[in-house]
Amino acid sequence: MAYERNNIQELSAYIPGEQPENGKVIKLNTNENPFPPGPAVEKVLGSLQASALRRYPPPTAKGLRESIAHLHGVADEQVIVTNGGDELLRLAITCFVEIDEAIAVVEPTYTLYETLAKTHGCGFIQFHLEEDWSLPQKLAENLNSSGAKLCLIPNPHAPSGTLTDAASLSALAQEFEGILLIDEAYVDFVDPQLKHDCIALLSHCDRVLLLRTFSKGYSLAGLRIAYGLGSRALIDPLYKTKDSYNTDYIAQKLAQAALEDQDYARGSWSFVIEQRRLLQKSLEAMGFSCVDSQSNFLLVSMPSQLNAQKLYLDLKAKDILVRYFAQPRLDNKLRISVGTADENKKLIDTIRQLLDQ
Amino acid sequence: MAYERNNIQELSAYIPGEQPENGKVIKLNTNENPFPPGPAVEKVLGSLQASALRRYPPPTAKGLRESIAHLHGVADEQVIVTNGGDELLRLAITCFVEIDEAIAVVEPTYTLYETLAKTHGCGFIQFHLEEDWSLPQKLAENLNSSGAKLCLIPNPHAPSGTLTDAASLSALAQEFEGILLIDEAYVDFVDPQLKHDCIALLSHCDRVLLLRTFSKGYSLAGLRIAYGLGSRALIDPLYKTKDSYNTDYIAQKLAQAALEDQDYARGSWSFVIEQRRLLQKSLEAMGFSCVDSQSNFLLVSMPSQLNAQKLYLDLKAKDILVRYFAQPRLDNKLRISVGTADENKKLIDTIRQLLDQ
Numbered sequence: 086m087a088y089e090r091n092n093i094q095e096l097s098a099y100i101p102g103e104q105p106e107n108g109k110v111i112k113l114n115t116n117e118n119p120f121p122p123g124p125a126v127e128k129v130l131g132s133l134q135a136s137a138l139r140r141y142p143p144p145t146a147k148g149l150r151e152s153i154a155h156l157h158g159v160a161d162e163q164v165i166v167t168n169g170g171d172e173l174l175r176l177a178i179t180c181f182v183e184i185d186e187a188i189a190v191v192e193p194t195y196t197l198y199e200t201l202a203k204t205h206g207c208g209f210i211q212f213h214l215e216e217d218w219s220l221p222q223k224l225a226e227n228l229n230s231s232g233a234k235l236c237l238i239p240n241p242h243a244p245s246g247t248l249t250d251a252a253s254l255s256a257l258a259q260e261f262e263g264i265l266l267i268d269e270a271y272v273d274f275v276d277p278q279l280k281h282d283c284i285a286l287l288s289h290c291d292r293v294l295l296l297r298t299f300s301k302g303y304s305l306a307g308l309r310i311a312y313g314l315g316s317r318a319l320i321d322p323l324y325k326t327k328d329s330y331n332t333d334y335i336a337q338k339l340a341q342a343a344l345e346d347q348d349y350a351r352g353s354w355s356f357v358i359e360q361r362r363l364l365q366k367s368l369e370a371m372g373f374s375c376v377d378s379q380s381n382f383l384l385v386s387m388p389s390q391l392n393a394q395k396l397y398l399d400l401k402a403k404d405i406l407v408r409y410f411a412q413p414r415l416d417n418k419l420r421i422s423v424g425t426a427d428e429n430k431k432l433i434d435t436i437r438q439l440l441d442q
Numbered sequence: 443m444a445y446e447r448n449n450i451q452e453l454s455a456y457i458p459g460e461q462p463e464n465g466k467v468i469k470l471n472t473n474e475n476p477f478p479p480g481p482a483v484e485k486v487l488g489s490l491q492a493s494a495l496r497r498y499p500p501p502t503a504k505g506l507r508e509s510i511a512h513l514h515g516v517a518d519e520q521v522i523v524t525n526g527g528d529e530l531l532r533l534a535i536t537c538f539v540e541i542d543e544a545i546a547v548v549e550p551t552y553t554l555y556e557t558l559a560k561t562h563g564c565g566f567i568q569f570h571l572e573e574d575w576s577l578p579q580k581l582a583e584n585l586n587s588s589g590a591k592l593c594l595i596p597n598p599h600a601p602s603g604t605l606t607d608a609a610s611l612s613a614l615a616q617e618f619e620g621i622l623l624i625d626e627a628y629v630d631f632v633d634p635q636l637k638h639d640c641i642a643l644l645s646h647c648d649r650v651l652l653l654r655t656f657s658k659g660y661s662l663a664g665l666r667i668a669y670g671l672g673s674r675a676l677i678d679p680l681y682k683t684k685d686s687y688n689t690d691y692i693a694q695k696l697a698q699a700a701l702e703d704q705d706y707a708r709g710s711w712s713f714v715i716e717q718r719r720l721l722q723k724s725l726e727a728m729g730f731s732c733v734d735s736q737s738n739f740l741l742v743s744m745p746s747q748l749n750a751q752k753l754y755l756d757l758k759a760k761d762i763l764v765r766y767f768a769q770p771r772l773d774n775k776l777r778i779s780v781g782t783a784d785e786n787k788k789l790i791d792t793i794r795q796l797l798d799q
Binding site for chain 2: 318
């Protein structure tokens with residue numbers, strides 16, 4: 086007999102990317118940062134006392150929250166710290182969307198969004214990206230007609246890596262009558278020359294919620310720390326909805342150390358941007374084509390004679406993991422995370438060997 | 443304008459116990475363990491490498507889950523590791539209870555249960571404990587008539603500390619047609635001579651879910667690690683409902699170290715049990731009366747001339763925090779966590795001074 090709600094019973098669980106225990110695997114499948122956290126994080130980690138753990142952590146992650154607010158020039162009350170980006174996404178849905186309402190996305194997109202909607206039991210409306218991965222025409226108008234309460238847009242986009250500029254998102258936010266959640270999980274890897282910045286949207290529109298995470302840009306995926314930025318009209322009710330102590334003491338301390346060492350973080354982002362450029366060049370030289378990415382991964386289309394799923398399996402057999410999605414528009418492509426210079430070289434050399442066979 | 447769902451708008455946020463930043467405060471208000479985590483936790487904490495944090499953590503907390511299953515003699519698949527007990531409570535509600543169904547509790551109880559029901563938007567049915575804090579007569583029958591889908595029972599009970607024996611809970615579980623969640627947050631502090639054990643219920647009834655936590659018995663409140671034990675009929679859908687990476691790498695590692703050092707844990711539980719006995723004796727000698735507690739706190743009734751709220755405030759002014767609840771049956775009582783021998787002595791001496799004034 087099944088005891089769970091019908092929507093959970095019908096749900097296929099979200100499948101996270103593979104996390105092999107084999108240490109020799111080159112892991113380019115889940116968009117982790119190829120660099121370790123910096124010396125500031127190491128120092129705080131080395132200074133932690135076990136005795137501090139017997140107490141409950143600050144329930145609103147006070148110290149970290151203040152550092153985040155300071156970095157972005159917003160009020161502390163505009164920041165909510167969450168147990169990874171997953172928690173913020175779930176909170177936004179459960180806080181703002183009744184189960185007889187719906188969220189909207191623009192496909193293809195981060196597959197977790199659909200799982201979260203189905204877990205909540207609300208509706209799920211799909212629009213479709215243009216052929217060049219840009220947002221569709223008249224999106225705001227169509228969102229309004231659809232009655233969507235919340236729209237989730239990853240930017241840079243996953244899994245293509247493309248960036249929608251802030252002006253377009255501002256126009257969308259102004260016209261869309263629901264809440265616009267811009268999932269900026271990968272925003273740290275945008276080329277600084279583009280001067281891309283969506284923080285300013287917060288002062289123009291109280292229906293915009295930005296998601297940032299320490300998992301990618303700050304090399305702390307293991308810690309589960311992310312945050313939301315928005316108006317108090319959005320942040321206050323999210324606080325009421327979250328678990329009372331949602332983030333842990335050590336994660337708060339280490340994330341704060343990472344955030345406050347902007348020099349180290351920016352250095353690692355520059356390196357990823359440079360490696361992304363080199364990796365794209367090498368792949369294109371072998372006949373692959375890549376979508377121009379502002380993220381720490383590349384969406385790579387196969388030359389006509391190659392099958393993406395076969396290449397994924399061949400690479401896996403050589404201990405290199407990349408991501409294959411068996412779904413429309415993506416099934417002739419692989420999503421490859423940008424690794425260290427050595428990892429990227431190993432990837433290129435291995436693909437070359439496979440092509441030569 | 444409010445954007446959140448009506449149920450969230452109407453909700454008063456759960457107020458966690460005060461967490462003072464002033465280090466000299468004696469904190470007997472949130473039932474933390476008075477002892478630090480043991481040497482096994484210190485050792486693992488000292489050996490952690492920051493570089494491990496750039497990767498996502500094991501999504502099901504594999505190593506920790508296996509240790510938990512081994513300790514309790516259940517299958518790995520009967521264990522779900524969660525981000526504190528709060529997460530397991532929330533998951534149980536959102537996974538099993540439609541918003542037009544209801545959860546049931548027996549008042550007074552842990553106040554978070556009501557917040558979680560209101561956050562989900564489902565109904566909340568209250569029964570009432572007998573005068574001696576025992577479960578009411580015909581509870582299963584009344585639960586069945588009420589149509590409650592899930593019943594939450596803390597055992598040992600919060601905030602009285604009383605224990606309901608396993609046979610009574612087994613009878614309740616057999617007769618109640620919904621899911622019985624037994625919140626065993628404080629079970630580690632039950633006198634071992636009682637040989638209390640609810641794990642055996644799991645093999646008789648697939649509708650029982652047990653909650654255990656590292657926050658109290660293992661002195662790791664700062665880490666946010668708890669777990670659920672139950673049949674696969676309950677655990678499998680909880681896995682589908684949880685956030686994809688719900689617990690972090692460091693928390694998993696330290697909790698596993700704490701769990702595997704049962705000698706240290708049992709030593710700290712014995713000490714708490716002994717201090718509880720001494721504290722109760724001292725309070726009773728001053729005219730207070732205490733409910734017999736099997737937890738790490740005492741629910742203390744005032745002698746007739748004393749006002750509980752005033753004593754709470756007077757103690758707070760002397761840097762001793764205890765818990766006062768302004769609600770029926772509790773407003774002439776204080777809930778006092780058992781501290782170290784020194785903390786308990788300081789508490790008794792301070793109360794004595796206040797009474798002498």
